[in-house]
Amino acid sequence: MAEETAKLEFPNGNSVDLPIYSPSEGLDVIDVRTLGKQGFFTYDPGFMATASCESKITYIDGDKGILLYRGYIIDELANHSDYIEVCYLLLNGELPTRKEKQEFCDLINEHTMVHEQLSTFFNGFRRDAHPMAIMVGVVGALSAFYHDSLDISNPEHRTISAFRLIAKVPTLAAMCYRYYHGHPFVYPRNEMSYAENFLNMMFSMPSSDDKPNPVLVRAMDKIFILHADHEQNASTSTVRLAGSSGANPFACIASGIASLWGPAHGGANEACLNMLEEIGEVSQIPKYLEKARNKDDPFRLMGFGHRVYKNFDPRATVMRDACHEVLDTLNCSDDPVFQVALELEKIALEDEYFIQRKLYPNVDFYSGIILSAIGIPKNMFTVIFALARTVGWVSQWSEMIAEKNQRIGRPRQLYTGKSKRAFIDIDKR
Secondary structure, X not given: OOOEEEEEEOOOOOEEEEEEEOOOOOOOEEXXXXXXXXXXXXOOHHHOOOOOOOOOOEEEEOOOOEEEEOOEEHHHHHHHOOHHHHHHHHHHOOOOOHHHHHHHHHXXXXXXXXXXXXXXXXXXXXXXXOHHHHHHHHHHHHHHOOXXXXXXXXXXXXXXXXXXXXXXXXXXXXXXXXHHHOOOOOOOOOOOOHHHHHHHHHHOOOOOOOOOOHHHHHHHHHHHHHOOXXXXXXXXXXXXXXXXXXXXXXXXXXXXXHHHOOOOOOOHHHXXXXXXXXXXXXXXXXXXXXXXXXXXXXXXXXXXXXXXXXXXXXXXXXXXXXXXXXHHHOOOOOOHHHHHHHHHHHHHHHOHHHHHOOOOEOHHHHHHHHHHHHOOOHHHHHHHHHHHHHHHHHHHHHHHHHOOOOOOOOOOOOOOOOXXXXXXXXXXX
16 A cells, blocks of 8 residues: 555646555656546656556666666676576576476476477578568467467466477577578477577587587576566567457567567667677777767767666676677687777777766677677577567566456557548548
8 A cells, every 4th residue: 555645736726646656676656547537647658757567577777777687686697597597587486496497497398399380380481581570470370389378367378388488489589590591490409408409409500419619608598698578678568568458478479579679679789780890990990989979970889878777787797798708719809890899898998988978888789799709690689689588578478467457558648630520521622
């Protein structure tokens, strides 16, 4: 129950007391649900000052550079845990015991294969189709294969759907890559870890028995952890809104993938790499820094600063260490793009222009460099983001469906169109 209220006075002399709720972390929230009875709605484009739901999963404090999964600091999870453990945490609210983790791994491994008929879906796409276009289609199509778990009112169905999505999305993502390149699909290897299995499905060939480099596996696992959830962002809100209609979980996750595909959301690391390639070589950096400082120049530095994190991105420190480890392991020192990246990083951490504006390298800066160094093409970057975020989407969807007072989402609008007018016969117009 609210302990305090805010009084809102209307032009007609009426007033209303609005309850104020205090969260476990973050700003107090004013409950405005009764405004409709007074003949008013709030206007908040982008929902930047509106809490659309109550959640116990993820918390962000952008001013202080804090990201928590179920109360755990993100860098501690990334440095001391692994992705499958984080999946368990997001889904269940607590870190698993050793026994619980093994049982969870076994359950996920039971579902890593996809129906063989699903592989024929890929033949319906052009060979050069964008992998995200394919992902939207094939993830949504999972609902055509798993009719036994589509009763969203049944907790067991929700659980099995969550397992299937977490297990199968990496398989489908790797299939997108291999279809694009004309390589044969590779079946999952359940003796491997989650990240190792994904890299194996991406890059292994029947003609060799090579296993993924452990350094690359660790880096990929950290990328998965750092992207697993991020509060009520555009794609997560899309999943929740689709889910509020009662849509099945596979359709809801497909809607999240579609939202993530937008360049303003999931394409930041791709945009960052494009920028590095545009700069081209270290000698060109001063020229581009001048362009970035010029407000009239359309060029923008990508991968520095963050819309949510006003101080620093807490994920970036973890990614920075992983990035340098990957570049050292792969001996990328002669690559001009990576030389540009490392020099830009150095400048950003020392130059007053960056420091005063708090334009520190963010997670997208480092993750794009890592993925490129591993050999993953830019059109797969957002697919990997979707893979990592699947557990967050499923956790948020499950939490929403389990709410007792859950209702279908129905945002209001500020209508500025024509008022009611008479119809004119076509001959008199």
